[in-house]
Amino acid sequence: MNELKIIFAGPVGSGKTTAIATLSDEAPVCTNQSASDMTRVRKSETTVAMDYGTMTLDAQEKIHLYGTPGQERFNFMWDILTSNGLGLVLLLDNTRRDPLNDMTFFLESFKDYINETAVSIGITQTDIVPLVKIDHYHRKMKELGFNGAIFEVDARSFDDMSHLVQALLFTIDPGLESPA
Amino acid sequence: MSDETITIAFLGVDKRSMSAYEFFFNSIKQIPCELTDDISQSQICLIDKDAYNIQEQYEQFKQDYPEKFILVLSLDDYSCSNDKEFFLKKPVKRDALQATLNQIYDLMSGKSINIIPTLNKTPEQKSAITINDEATTINDEATQKVKINVENNQLKFDVIHDQTMHETIDEINNSITTIKQKRKAVTAKAGKLLKISDEKDFVGVQADIDINDQQQLKKIFYDPGKFLQSIIEKIIIKSRQTESIIQLNVLNHVFYFDYQEQTVYSTVGPGIIRPLCLIPTDHQTSYKIKDPAFRVELHEIIQSNKNKKIKKTREKQSWNMESFMWLITLWSARGRLPKGTSLTDPVYLMQWPNLTRLDSIPHAVRIAALLYEKPHTLPDTAHQLGIEQRYVFAFYSACKTIGLANISHRQTDNTFAPEIPVRHKNKSILSKLLGKLVRFRDKSKMTEIA
Numbered sequence: 030m031n032e033l034k035i036i037f038a039g040p041v042g043s044g045k046t047t048a049i050a051t052l053s054d055e056a057p058v059c060t061n062q063s064a065s066d067m068t069r070v071r072k073s074e075t076t077v078a079m080d081y082g083t084m085t086l087d088a089q090e091k092i093h094l095y096g097t098p099g100q101e102r103f104n105f106m107w108d109i110l111t112s113n114g115l116g117l118v119l120l121l122d123n124t125r126r127d128p129l130n131d132m133t134f135f136l137e138s139f140k141d142y143i144n145e146t147a148v149s150i151g152i153t154q155t156d157i158v159p160l161v162k163i164d165h166y167h168r169k170m171k172e173l174g175f176n177g178a179i180f181e182v183d184a185r186s187f188d189d190m191s192h193l194v195q196a197l198l199f200t201i202d203p204g205l206e207s208p209a
Numbered sequence: 210m211s212d213e214t215i216t217i218a219f220l221g222v223d224k225r226s227m228s229a230y231e232f233f234f235n236s237i238k239q240i241p242c243e244l245t246d247d248i249s250q251s252q253i254c255l256i257d258k259d260a261y262n263i264q265e266q267y268e269q270f271k272q273d274y275p276e277k278f279i280l281v282l283s284l285d286d287y288s289c290s291n292d293k294e295f296f297l298k299k300p301v302k303r304d305a306l307q308a309t310l311n312q313i314y315d316l317m318s319g320k321s322i323n324i325i326p327t328l329n330k331t332p333e334q335k336s337a338i339t340i341n342d343e344a345t346t347i348n349d350e351a352t353q354k355v356k357i358n359v360e361n362n363q364l365k366f367d368v369i370h371d372q373t374m375h376e377t378i379d380e381i382n383n384s385i386t387t388i389k390q391k392r393k394a395v396t397a398k399a400g401k402l403l404k405i406s407d408e409k410d411f412v413g414v415q416a417d418i419d420i421n422d423q424q425q426l427k428k429i430f431y432d433p434g435k436f437l438q439s440i441i442e443k444i445i446i447k448s449r450q451t452e453s454i455i456q457l458n459v460l461n462h463v464f465y466f467d468y469q470e471q472t473v474y475s476t477v478g479p480g481i482i483r484p485l486c487l488i489p490t491d492h493q494t495s496y497k498i499k500d501p502a503f504r505v506e507l508h509e510i511i512q513s514n515k516n517k518k519i520k521k522t523r524e525k526q527s528w529n530m531e532s533f534m535w536l537i538t539l540w541s542a543r544g545r546l547p548k549g550t551s552l553t554d555p556v557y558l559m560q561w562p563n564l565t566r567l568d569s570i571p572h573a574v575r576i577a578a579l580l581y582e583k584p585h586t587l588p589d590t591a592h593q594l595g596i597e598q599r600y601v602f603a604f605y606s607a608c609k610t611i612g613l614a615n616i617s618h619r620q621t622d623n624t625f626a627p628e629i630p631v632r633h634k635n636k637s638i639l640s641k642l643l644g645k646l647v648r649f650r651d652k653s654k655m656t657e658i659a
Contacts, residue, residue, distance in 0.1 A: 084642065108301060109229055109233040115639075177561075178578075181566050188565070192565045195574045195643060196578065198646075203578040204593070205640055205643055
């Protein structure tokens with residue numbers, strides 16, 4: 030069984046839960062539910078966990094979608110989650126006080142992972158607060174020494190999220206072709 | 210519980226964080242880990258030193274269970290007080306966490322074991338490699354070969370089966386021989402994602418040309434200066450310079466350009482504007498700088514138009530300025546290039562266009578990824594991606610108009626021969642994922658924001 034992960038990161042309220050729900054084949058579940066199969070002794074079942082969804086490609090292959098907890102205080106676990114990851118989808122909420130600072134924080138936090146894989150960035154809520162423009166994100170990204178696609182997205186739109194993941198895939202391998 | 214199992218409890222660790230650790234511990238097959246809510250039953254306690262009010266609980270724990278191992282996590286530096294205490298500074302790296310667990314395990318069991326991450330390894334791979342402190346032993350059976358790479362000062366092992374190697378070579382050979390047919394099929398399939406009329410309007414129908422044939426070259430260039438496209442570009446500059454709304458009259462139709470708000474409004478929809486892009490403008494246009502107070506009136510007009518659009522499904526009449534220029538260029542260029550564009554110099558893409566808010570061109574994401582990675586000539590871009598030139602030309606023309614692409618004049622970009630795009634090791638699974646994303650592209654799946 031060939032299984033790969035896409036990690037969804039971003040601050041609280043940036044749309045990670047919705048994005049995973051939009052892309053996932055089935056209703057997203059918590060990782061503690063899936064992990065419980067493997068754990069020998071269970072702790073209490075009240076655990077609130079990461080967002081998790083899957084995209085089944087065929088009987089043998091599946092893409093796992095993991096949402097990291099958004100709060101900065103959880104950043105110490107991010108490295109643990111990214112093992113065998115395909116790439117990072119970073120969602121940023123344009124209505125936050127300093128979304129460019131959010132971008133800096135997350136790109137720096139996932140620096141090693143991004144360098145090994147790829148990143149694509151979705152900016153949400155641009156229709157509500159358009160003060161920070163997409164060009165500002167591009168400039169900041171370049172300043173920080175990262176490369177990748179940045180799109181305005183609505184995490185509820187499959188088309189938007191599809192574009193974001195396609196950009197991630199083509200950044201990894203521009204020669205990729207969908208099966209005929 | 211077996212004798213070799215480590216029982217771990219958490220103190221001051223958030224429940225969501227626990228799930229992440231649980232996920233991680235399950236991936237370490239060499240050391241079976243059990244998680245428990247009961248601290249008294251644990252052998253190791255993992256403590257988040259940054260948690261609110263944790264210090265008192267921590268001191269109490271040390272006092273009640275001096276025999277237990279403690280793994281302290283903190284953003285701040287910390288000095289361990291005894292040999293049962295271990296410290297990891299946040300953000301915790303998985304290698305460091307594995308190494309620390311290994312160390313504790315050694316102390317607990319008196320055994321020596323090194324942990325190899327086992328995520329997604331086959332049983333054959335697991336049994337084939339054993340790593341000890343002193344030596345690396347590789348079980349190289351007749352059916353297996355091990356490729357060792359040194360990357361970033363770390364050894365990486367790839368177990369290769371001979372059979373798999375042969376299959377891989379066959380697969381590559383097959384891919385090479387069939388790639389042209391496959392690409393054509395993919396191109397045709399992608400083209401069908403747009404309505405045929407839209408595709409013609411956006412990328413035309415021009416077949417690929419031989420760039421060395423002067424007669425054919427004439428077919429792929431157009432002169433924006435003769436069409437509405439260049440007038441609109443000038444009006445936008447005027448709106449920026451004067452910080453005013455500019456009214457543009459084209460034949461009997463009116464457009465308003467507001468650079469400050471990055472908005473374009475027209476009294477007609479795409480059904481009228483598209484043909485206007487194809488008619489040489491001559492002197493049939495005029496413009497007027499509007500009074501600043503007109504902005505309020507324009508807002509009302511746009512809002513009113515939006516409401517009408519909802520009620521009567523009327524054509525779109527207001528656009529974001531960038532989206533409008535993108536659209537106008539596609540309609541004008543129809544898969545051609547602005548006159549004077551070099552076909553032999555590499556072109557570069559400064560940044561990805563905002564493709565989720567711009568009208569779709571087939572293969573736009575692929576073209577953007579390739580050109581953003583490094584400059585390529587336009588014909589080479591089409592060749593490398595196995596797509597028709599008109600898609601690349603349309604994409605470049607639109608990107609150039611909105612200021613994202615241009616010809617590279619750096620000598621170094623001409624020095625290096627075009628490279629074949631790097632193939633990812635999981636190309637097959639990535640292709641399947643791509644296929645799934647493209648197949649369901651039209652799926653209108655809107656979920657509530659959680």
